[in-house]
Amino acid sequence: MSAVLYDSPGPVARRRELVGSVIGGLVLLALIGLGVWYAAGKGVFGADRWDVLYDPPKGQTAADVWTFMVVQGLGATLRAAAVAAPLALVLGLLLALLRTARHAALRVPAIVVIELFRGLPVLLMMFFGSIGFGWDAFGAVVFGLTVYNMAIIAEILRAGLAALPRGQAEAAYAVGLTRRQTLLTVLLPQAVRTMLPSLIAQLVVLLKDSSLGFIVGYPELLKSIQNNAQFFGNDYYVALFVVGAGIYLVVNLSLSWLARWIQRRTTKTAASPKQVDTLTTQSIASHGAGHAGGI
Amino acid sequence: MDVIVDNLPTYLQGFASTLRLTLYSGALALAAGLLLAALRVSPLRPLRAFSAVYVEVLRNTPLTLVFFGLVFVAPRFGLITPLGFWTAVICLAAYTSAFVAEAVRSGINSVGIGQAEAARAIGLTFGQTLGEVVLPQAVRSVIPPLINVFIALAKNTSVAAGFAVVELMATGRRLGTANAADGLWVLAGVAIFYLLITIPLGVIAGTVERKVAFSR
Amino acid sequence: MRSRRGTVAALAAMTLALTACAGNAEEPETEEPAAGEEEPADETADFPEGSTMAELAEAGSITIGTKFDQPLFGLVGPDGVPQGFDVEIAKIIAAELGIEEDGIEWVETISANRESFIETGQVDVVVATYTINDDRKERISFAGPYYEAGQSILTLTENEDIEGPDDLAGKKVCTVSGSTPEKNLLENYPEAEVVPFGTYAECIDPLRNGQVDAVSTDNVILAGFAADNDDLEVRGEPFTQEPYGIGLAKDDTDFRMWINDVLEAAYEDGRWTDAWEATAGSVLPTPEPPAVDRY
Numbered sequence: 001m002s003a004v005l006y007d008s009p010g011p012v013a014r015r016r017e018l019v020g021s022v023i024g025g026l027v028l029l030a031l032i033g034l035g036v037w038y039a040a041g042k043g044v045f046g047a048d049r050w051d052v053l054y055d056p057p058k059g060q061t062a063a064d065v066w067t068f069m070v071v072q073g074l075g076a077t078l079r080a081a082a083v084a085a086p087l088a089l090v091l092g093l094l095l096a097l098l099r100t101a102r103h104a105a106l107r108v109p110a111i112v113v114i115e116l117f118r119g120l121p122v123l124l125m126m127f128f129g130s131i132g133f134g135w136d137a138f139g140a141v142v143f144g145l146t147v148y149n150m151a152i153i154a155e156i157l158r159a160g161l162a163a164l165p166r167g168q169a170e171a172a173y174a175v176g177l178t179r180r181q182t183l184l185t186v187l188l189p190q191a192v193r194t195m196l197p198s199l200i201a202q203l204v205v206l207l208k209d210s211s212l213g214f215i216v217g218y219p220e221l222l223k224s225i226q227n228n229a230q231f232f233g234n235d236y237y238v239a240l241f242v243v244g245a246g247i248y249l250v251v252n253l254s255l256s257w258l259a260r261w262i263q264r265r266t267t268k269t270a271a272s273p274k275q276v277d278t279l280t281t282q283s284i285a286s287h288g289a290g291h292a293g294g295i
Numbered sequence: 296m297d298v299i300v301d302n303l304p305t306y307l308q309g310f311a312s313t314l315r316l317t318l319y320s321g322a323l324a325l326a327a328g329l330l331l332a333a334l335r336v337s338p339l340r341p342l343r344a345f346s347a348v349y350v351e352v353l354r355n356t357p358l359t360l361v362f363f364g365l366v367f368v369a370p371r372f373g374l375i376t377p378l379g380f381w382t383a384v385i386c387l388a389a390y391t392s393a394f395v396a397e398a399v400r401s402g403i404n405s406v407g408i409g410q411a412e413a414a415r416a417i418g419l420t421f422g423q424t425l426g427e428v429v430l431p432q433a434v435r436s437v438i439p440p441l442i443n444v445f446i447a448l449a450k451n452t453s454v455a456a457g458f459a460v461v462e463l464m465a466t467g468r469r470l471g472t473a474n475a476a477d478g479l480w481v482l483a484g485v486a487i488f489y490l491l492i493t494i495p496l497g498v499i500a501g502t503v504e505r506k507v508a509f510s511r
Numbered sequence: 512m513r514s515r516r517g518t519v520a521a522l523a524a525m526t527l528a529l530t531a532c533a534g535n536a537e538e539p540e541t542e543e544p545a546a547g548e549e550e551p552a553d554e555t556a557d558f559p560e561g562s563t564m565a566e567l568a569e570a571g572s573i574t575i576g577t578k579f580d581q582p583l584f585g586l587v588g589p590d591g592v593p594q595g596f597d598v599e600i601a602k603i604i605a606a607e608l609g610i611e612e613d614g615i616e617w618v619e620t621i622s623a624n625r626e627s628f629i630e631t632g633q634v635d636v637v638v639a640t641y642t643i644n645d646d647r648k649e650r651i652s653f654a655g656p657y658y659e660a661g662q663s664i665l666t667l668t669e670n671e672d673i674e675g676p677d678d679l680a681g682k683k684v685c686t687v688s689g690s691t692p693e694k695n696l697l698e699n700y701p702e703a704e705v706v707p708f709g710t711y712a713e714c715i716d717p718l719r720n721g722q723v724d725a726v727s728t729d730n731v732i733l734a735g736f737a738a739d740n741d742d743l744e745v746r747g748e749p750f751t752q753e754p755y756g757i758g759l760a761k762d763d764t765d766f767r768m769w770i771n772d773v774l775e776a777a778y779e780d781g782r783w784t785d786a787w788e789a790t791a792g793s794v795l796p797t798p799e800p801p802a803v804d805r806y
Binding site for chain 2: 623626646647649650683685688689690693694697705706707708709713716717720721722723
């Protein structure tokens with residue numbers, strides 16, 4: 001779009017654009033530089049603020065520090081996500097199927113469950129686990145992640161099913177498949193395939209949400225950073241935070257890029273059916289975007 | 296059940312705080328998100344890059360980490376924000392603006408490219424094309440996802456409970472301590488108040504979305 | 512194939528467990544001559560059958576909940592082993608059960624989840640600056656107290672406005688969400704603006720930065736922070752009484768009485784004093800141990 005919004009630049013415009021870019025770039029750099037200079041004045045870059053990462057004080061070894069953050073902290077984060085993600089997928093699939101059931105007795109409860117959990121904060125669900133049911137922090141975190149994401153996944157799959165051209169189902173019925181066979185062997189596999197990028201994006205959300213464990217006392221990555229900072233002294237917060245944020249970004253960006261790569265591949269290889277229904281897919285895309293806003 | 300009725304004033308205080316958090320940070324996020332989206336399509340490469348990086352990084356960062364950074368780490372840089380409400384507003388707005396920008400950008404992209412081409416062809420400038428042709432059309436398809444972003448924001452305000460803000464979630468936790476035996480009811484009360492925000496917004500989003508779909 | 516390997520593994524594990532059991536059963540006999548050590552075998556034998564003590568002694572392991580962020584009482588380093596007075600008290604109890612230090616599993620309990628951890632059996636006991644009160648006694652039981660603390664106020668040395676709890680009106684007071692001090696402040700000093708964080712350590716930087724005016728919780732906790740930071744000071748006399756007890760499952764009276772016996776024995780033979788002096792005693796005077804409450 002942006003290419004159409006303005007003339008493809010001629011020599012004068014290009015020069016002006018170059019000047020603008022350089023000035024804009026310099027302003028940005030100056031702002032960053034100012035921040036760095038200010039931080040340096042606070043001693044943020046002194047070796048005594050970073051040695052915790054390679055030569056920590058208090059008789060601990062660098063291996064202790066890194067093991068604590070990566071093996072225990074990140075480990076706990078991934079463990080919660082690894083348990084919650086499959087649970088959410090299976091339950092979400094189940095809900096999506098119930099959601100499309102013909103009997104209202106099946107459909108209505110599924111709708112209620114989906115709308116209820118979609119409308120509640122993940123943190124609240126975790127507190128239901130810990131304060132409400134008295135589970136340990138791990139159980140509470142997994143519970144919160146599972147119930148929220150299963151609702152979202154159910155919605156994603158439902159949208160995927162709705163986006164399929166009707167001919168798919170009609171053809172399946174025409175060759176004599178039952179309703180269940182049609183759903184399970186024809187429609188669902190296609191829906192999952194179309195929605196794979198959205199599903200992966202939702203996994204990123206799930207992984208990000210696991211950081212809420214910090215608030216309910218689950219010793220995940222963020223908590224391990226804080227424990228380290230409190231043990232070694234708050235002056236190390238910056239160094240430890242940089243590591244923690246770096247870990248989150250690396251993991252989440254890799255997953256996001258994987259999702260985008262798959263999306264590009266599927267749209268490239270996709271045959272015409274999907275184009276028939278661009279409108280619906282668009283509304284799904286917007287749907288997904290909204291939910292990526294869960295934390 | 297009684298525990299909800301008995302503590303209604305306390306709930307309402309928390310609810311009011313959650314609403315204020317949502318509105319203030321929502322307004323800020325909308326402004327910042329629009330700006331980011333405009334930068335994203337601007338002719339100046341560094342600004343485009345800045346916007347792209349900002350959106351990509353924030354979208355892949357947990358909100359808890361943003362709070363953690365501003366509340367515990369930023370003071371180490373000498374950046375000290377007034378603890379509580381306004382810190383939470385800043386964090387929520389900074390985070391949500393990335394999602395607003397994405398929603399707006401995909402809205403802009405959803406406007407047929409011919410529209411922009413036609414506008415350019417009759418000699419409208421970049422500002423005119425964007426402001427008078429593309430954005431008015433983009434608004435329609437932007438609103439439903441934007442409402443979804445605000446629903447997410449309303450729920451995300453609960454994270455502030457972990458960082459010195461007494462909003463709805465923190466109120467619930469407090470009441471839970473005071474009425475330990477009724478923990479489930481206390482939390483159910485909290486849930487009702489969140490649903491009071493999220494369900495109506497969800498219904499609006501759905502209606503608008505259907506309207507937009509029909510009007511095409 | 513996979514299932515067969517599973518069976519083999521299970522068998523191997525079972526054999527291992529069996530031999531381990533056999534080993535344990537035999538060990539005491541072979542070790543009996545070495546009288547220098549505490550006689551775990553005899554201890555085990557002493558416990559009435561079916562009692563919690565017998566179960567724990569037989570398992571050779573115990574799960575103990577403690578604070579991980581409380582200087583002097585329970586503070587954990589990256590190596591995962593907490594240090595402090597609570598930890599030492601817990602070790603005394605474990606030792607009386609014949610459980611060695613590596614048989615102790617330390618679990619972080621935060622103020623908000625201690626009762627539920629005990630109720631659901633996540634932990635066997637909680638030794639975590641845990642105030643005995645009647646509300647909590649409805650859900651769990653307390654042995655002890657083994658120390659008597661009191662709520663007090665920490666503020667900047669240079670602050671001259673705050674001398675006691677009545678001066679907190681209109682001031683920002685940091686404490687922990689879901690803790691007794693928070694409840695006390697809300698009920699008895701409603702004029703104070705309570706700023707709740709997840710842990711007390713999180714309050715210290717905001718206090719220094721002037722984002723809050725005071726931190727209020729038990730004096731011993733505050734003393735730990737004051738000892739580490741020259742610019743902070745504990746103000747006034749404690750204005751509540753906080754007897755610290757050892758939390759355990761409700762109505763496990765035998766276990767409770769047994770722990771009380773252990774505490775009294777530790778008062779007598781100086782182990783309690785040693786534990787104090789090795790930890791909190793580094794910054795606080797050694798108090799008289801409180802009388803245990805055999806309710």
